[in-house]
Amino acid sequence: MGAVDQPQRQVKTKGKGLRRPKRRIGIRIDMTPMVDIAFLLLIFYMVTTIFSAPQSMEIALPPKDATSPIEIGKSRILELMVDSDDNIFWLHSPGQVNMELPEYLKPSELRQFLIKKNQDYPGLVTILRFDKDSKYETMVFIFDEIQVVERLFKQTDPKWSYRRSLQDMTVWEYQLMEKAKAAMGGIPKSTGGAS
Amino acid sequence: MAKKPRRRIGIAIDMTPMVDIGFLLLIFYMTTTQFKPPEREHVTIPASHSEIKVPDAGLINITINKNDNIFIEYVTKNDSTGEIYRESPEVTINTLNYELTKARLKYPTAYILIKADKESHYGTMRSVMSTLQDLKIDHFSLMTEFKTDPIQAGM
Numbered sequence: 001m002g003a004v005d006q007p008q009r010q011v012k013t014k015g016k017g018l019r020r021p022k023r024r025i026g027i028r029i030d031m032t033p034m035v036d037i038a039f040l041l042l043i044f045y046m047v048t049t050i051f052s053a054p055q056s057m058e059i060a061l062p063p064k065d066a067t068s069p070i071e072i073g074k075s076r077i078l079e080l081m082v083d084s085d086d087n088i089f090w091l092h093s094p095g096q097v098n099m100e101l102p103e104y105l106k107p108s109e110l111r112q113f114l115i116k117k118n119q120d121y122p123g124l125v126t127i128l129r130f131d132k133d134s135k136y137e138t139m140v141f142i143f144d145e146i147q148v149v150e151r152l153f154k155q156t157d158p159k160w161s162y163r164r165s166l167q168d169m170t171v172w173e174y175q176l177m178e179k180a181k182a183a184m185g186g187i188p189k190s191t192g193g194a195s
Numbered sequence: 196m197a198k199k200p201r202r203r204i205g206i207a208i209d210m211t212p213m214v215d216i217g218f219l220l221l222i223f224y225m226t227t228t229q230f231k232p233p234e235r236e237h238v239t240i241p242a243s244h245s246e247i248k249v250p251d252a253g254l255i256n257i258t259i260n261k262n263d264n265i266f267i268e269y270v271t272k273n274d275s276t277g278e279i280y281r282e283s284p285e286v287t288i289n290t291l292n293y294e295l296t297k298a299r300l301k302y303p304t305a306y307i308l309i310k311a312d313k314e315s316h317y318g319t320m321r322s323v324m325s326t327l328q329d330l331k332i333d334h335f336s337l338m339t340e341f342k343t344d345p346i347q348a349g350m
Binding site: 042133 | 210243244312313316325331335339341
């Protein structure tokens with residue numbers, strides 16, 4: 001543990017002007033236990049600390065009573081639907097072209113798709129419909145992609161905002177998606193889901 | 196025959212710099228650390244590109260675990276004694292409205308944060324959002340993890 005070094009005192013002759021040398025005691029303390037404890041504490045704090053504070057995604061919903069029906073031309077409505085297996089389908093009938101069946105969309109292509117559609121059809125309204133059994137992750141994924149697209153458009157036009165609406169799935173959409181799935185002969189595997 | 200005495204080399208390393216650094220790190224972690232609040236439900240949150248930080252205080256937390264169970268968590272403070280209570284009643288969709296109203300009466304300024312597991316279902320989320328709409332809470336946040344892949348413009 002602790003040890004005290006007592007150096008040999010040199011006896012000097014007393015004389016005027018000569019100061020007596022200060023007595024020096026060298027103290028040596030074994031610091032190993034202290035350092036051990038310090039490192040233990042260090043490891044403890046390193047393990048328990050959280051660095052990445054979670055982020056949050058802000059959602060604004062329209063008030064329930066204020067949803068007065070707004071007439072939007074069919075050509076400006078892009079429907080995105082998600083079935084119970086998290087497959088994304090889209091439906092958009094601009095002008096004379098009438099899309100009868102929704103088309104499957106790969107999650108990785110969603111962003112480019114939304115950018116393209118919004119560039120080609122200014123003032124596009126995206127209607128989102130999710131199946132009740134689809135995953136929450138898919139919803140966050142689509143919301144996030146929409147926010148990313150909005151952010152990209154805001155770089156050129158700060159006033160730009162993505163027009164979207166969250167609505168319920170009806171029997172009609174289910175039937176359309178079933179037909180689409182039958183027409184394409186099944187969803188390509190390992191592409192479903194957000195990731 | 197006398198054995199040759201083994202030669203021992205005494206190595207002395209000055210550990211002072213290491214200990215210095217060690218203590219510096221220790222002080223750093225001690226001052227910056229924030230303990231994880233006790234979690235009742237383990238929730239794996241989804242990722243997004245959103246960069247808005249979750250505020251530290253002033254929140255009513257709605258937690259949805261992967262089995263679609265709903266919990267509300269909030270901290271209340273007794274003004275006279277300064278005591279802090281953490282309340283976390285388990286709720287169902289039918290009692291969510293009541294429990295949320297109760298929480299908001301105690302904590303009128305609180306912001307709603309939804310912390311839902313990514314495996315939970317949209318149906319639950321829909322009911323929660325519908326309840327929030329009923330309570331005239333139009334703005335709330337979803338807790339997400341930061342997604343690191345870059346946003347490609349591609350425009």
